[in-house]
Amino acid sequence: MSDAPETITLTETAAEKVAELIGDQPEGQEQALRVAVRGGGCSGFQYALAFDTKGEDDHIFEHRGVSVIVDKVSMQFVIGSEVDYVEGLTGAGFQVNNPNVVAACGCGSSFQVKDEAEESVPA
Numbered sequence: 001m002s003d004a005p006e007t008i009t010l011t012e013t014a015a016e017k018v019a020e021l022i023g024d025q026p027e028g029q030e031q032a033l034r035v036a037v038r039g040g041g042c043s044g045f046q047y048a049l050a051f052d053t054k055g056e057d058d059h060i061f062e063h064r065g066v067s068v069i070v071d072k073v074s075m076q077f078v079i080g081s082e083v084d085y086v087e088g089l090t091g092a093g094f095q096v097n098n099p100n101v102v103a104a105c106g107c108g109s110s111f112q113v114k115d116e117a118e119e120s121v122p123a
Helices: 013-024 072-077 112-121
Strands: 007-011 032-039 045-052 059-063 066-070 081-089 090-098 102-104 111-113
Touching: 007 013, 007 059, 007 090, 013 032, 013 066, 013 081, 032 072, 032 081, 045 090, 066 072
Parallel strands: 007 081, 032 066
Antiparallel strands: 032 045, 059 066, 081 090, 102 111
16 A cells, blocks of 8 residues: 655554544545645744545555555655644644654744755845
């Protein structure tokens, strides 16, 4: 099932939470965690995590028993990332730890990657 090994890893906590949430859905066995990057936010990009099925041009792989889907465009931005599930005083949710990020906004919901940062610097 793996055509993009080690693109994205999941912590044990994240894998357990994804398995739990997918198991609660009626069509859970066909679902996987989609990790995508969309334009927007104050730093340029935002993560979009959802449960979805594989599309024709998607990469799908398995980590810790959980299927993960990444579309072709998002792949370049998330290689080497780790998805975690954190619980804190301000709430709980999934968090992407991405080694490609060079800047993030103050609220932590958007980010900028190295290539984009280099292009925005005047020559």
